[in-house]
Amino acid sequence: MNLQVLIDTAQAMVAGGKGLLAMDESDGTCNQRFASTGIPQTVEMRRAYRELLLTTPELGTCISGVILYDETLRQAKADGTPFVQVARDAGLLVGIKVDTGAKALASRPGEKVTEGLDGLRERLQAYFEMGARFAKWRGVIAVDGERLPTAACTSANAHALARYASLCQEAGLVPIIEPEVLMDGTHTLARCQDVTEAVLRSVFEQLVLQGVALEALILKPNMVIAGLAAAPQNTADEVADATLQCLLRVVPAALPGIAFLSGGQSGELASNRLNTLHLRPATPWPLTFSFARALQHPALELWAGKEANKVEAQQALMHRARCNGAALKGEYSAAMETR
Ligand code: 13P
Numbered sequence: 001m002n003l004q005v006l007i008d009t010a011q012a013m014v015a016g017g018k019g020l021l022a023m024d025e026s027d028g029t030c031n032q033r034f035a036s037t038g039i040p041q042t043v044e045m046r047r048a049y050r051e052l053l054l055t056t057p058e059l060g061t062c063i064s065g066v067i068l069y070d071e072t073l074r075q076a077k078a079d080g081t082p083f084v085q086v087a088r089d090a091g092l093l094v095g096i097k098v099d100t101g102a103k104a105l106a107s108r109p110g111e112k113v114t115e116g117l118d119g120l121r122e123r124l125q126a127y128f129e130m131g132a133r134f135a136k137w138r139g140v141i142a143v144d145g146e147r148l149p150t151a152a153c154t155s156a157n158a159h160a161l162a163r164y165a166s167l168c169q170e171a172g173l174v175p176i177i178e179p180e181v182l183m184d185g186t187h188t189l190a191r192c193q194d195v196t197e198a199v200l201r202s203v204f205e206q207l208v209l210q211g212v213a214l215e216a217l218i219l220k221p222n223m224v225i226a227g228l229a230a231a232p233q234n235t236a237d238e239v240a241d242a243t244l245q246c247l248l249r250v251v252p253a254a255l256p257g258i259a260f261l262s263g264g265q266s267g268e269l270a271s272n273r274l275n276t277l278h279l280r281p282a283t284p285w286p287l288t289f290s291f292a293r294a295l296q297h298p299a300l301e302l303w304a305g306k307e308a309n310k311v312e313a314q315q316a317l318m319h320r321a322r323c324n325g326a327a328l329k330g331e332y333s334a335a336m337e338t339r
Contacts, residue, residue, distance in 0.1 A: 001170055006216035007256065009133050010174045013093060013218055014257030017328045018064040019289035020176075021321070022261070023053050023296065024097035024136060026069055039305035047075045052303060053296070054086045056314040062325035065093030067136050067176070067290070073127070084131040095134040095176065096127045098164070102140045111153040114139045117163055124171035134174035136220070137164040141179060143187045143195050143227065154202050162206035165217055175212070176259070176290065178220040179203050183263050185227035189234045193224045193242045200250040214254040220290050221247070222263050223273055236276040243273075244280055253284035260287070262294030267320050268337060270294035275327035288328055295320045 013020060025033065030049075031041035039045055050072045053059075066087055073096055076082045087094050100116035114137060124135065139157030141149045161177050168175035181196045200221065207214065224242040226234055234242075247258065262270045270291060277287055289295075295317060303313035326332040 001172055003213055003216060006169060006172065006174050006213070009093065010216050010218055010256040013064050013134060013174065014259060014286045014288050016064065017325055018062055019291070019321075019324055019328070020065050020067060020095070020259055021053070021059070021063045021295055022067045022136075022290050022292035023050060023072070024067040024069045024095075025292065026097075026101065027071060030069075033300060034305070037301055037304055039303075043071070045305055046071065048078075048307075049300070049303065050075065050083065051077050051086075052310050052313060053299070053317060054083055054090070054092075056317050058318060059321065060091035062318075062321035063092060065095055065134065067095040067097055068132075069097050073130055073132065088131070093134060094132050095136060096132040097136045097138075098123060098127070098168075099137040102138070105153055105156060108150050108152050110142055110144060110148055111150060112140050112142070113153065113156040114160055117160060117167075120164065120167050121171065124167055124173055128172050132173060134176060134218070135164075135168050136176040136178060137161055138178040138180055138220075141181045141195065141199055143181060143185050143191060145187070149195060149199070154199050155206075158199070158202040158206040161203055162210040162212060165207060165212045166210040169213055169216055174216055174218060176218045176220050177203060177207070178261060180261055180263060181222045183222065183225060183228045183265075186230045187227040188230060189224060189226040189238060189242055192222075192226060193246050196222060196224055197246050197250055200246070204250060204252065214252050215256060217255065218290075219251060219255055219258045220261055221258065223260055223265075225265070225273075228264060236273050239273050240276040240280060243277060244283065248283070251285065255285050257286045257288060258283075259290035262289070262291040265294055267294045267297060267323070268334070271320070271323040271327045271332050272334070274324060275330055275332035278328060278330040289324045291324065295324070
């Protein structure tokens with residue numbers, strides 16, 4: 001492992017006012033999204049959709065890297081060019097989701113622990129050889145009043161994230177650490193802040209215990225927001241203040257960057273909140289985005305599985321990428337949405 005190479009990669013992932021495009025839905029999740037849009041759930045349609053995303057003109061002006069799924073990493077454009085090459089030609093770093101999903105946590109109803117550590121060392125070596133330079137692992141933490149999360153769930157997910165991160169760095173891949181406090185539910189912003197802070201504390205404790213170099217990882221947290229079913233929702237200013245207070249309390253300044261997940265927020269809300277975060281005093285780390293749904297959603301709907309809609313769908317993806325790029329400079333406004 002060459003630490004400086006890892007640090008350089010991590011910094012490149014969050015540099016230049018760019019963010020990450022998460023397009024690493026597992027086959028099952030991708031199929032679910034296709035089903036809700038009436039798109040046939042086949043390998044070829046998943047390939048065609050990923051080709052659409054990766055060949056979006058000018059994607060590299062706002063996006064530093066793409067997170068792929070195992071199936072996608074092995075696929076190619078219709079003309080035979082491997083997707084890894086397509087990404088590189090567009091100036092995009094290639095990342096790979098390596099967890100094997102969140103599974104029910106024994107004896108803790110309603111909670112999950114993310115699996116995928118078995119055989120991970122060998123898989124990471126193979127992914128590196130295929131061109132991946134960073135990886136992603138997502139742990140999910142459900143909130144239910146004061147009942148969830150349990151300490152068992154928090155600590156099991158933090159432990160797995162740290163074991164994964166250590167193996168990634170050994171293999172020459174920058175780990176993205178994604179401990180997602182879910183937005184489902186009616187909990188308040190204050191409750192989300194408490195849970196997020198406790199989860200991040202546990203994650204950093206485990207990262208240090210496992211000897212992970214903090215200079216060579218990217219944190220992918222949730223923004224601190226009230227549950228999606230909570231009423232009323234908070235303002236962007238309240239979200240930004242709670243998110244920053246939470247992160248400043250627990251995230252070491254040594255980190256090269258933080259890239260938020262969108263977690264079910266609409267594209268506009270996610271851009272607006274990201275923008276508000278950049279209207280605050282500078283943080284020790286660059287704050288950027290690593291969105292899936294908040295970047296892809298309009299594009300997927302417009303495409304609807306039809307080649308004739310490809311250009312319009314690519315324009316919709318690029319529009320969201322540009323909105324988030326503007327948000328990183330504090331220059332996003334609702335006016336950008338009326339294009
Ligand atoms: P969302 O932005 O849709 O939450 O997805 C981010 C991600 O990578 C999930 O693991």
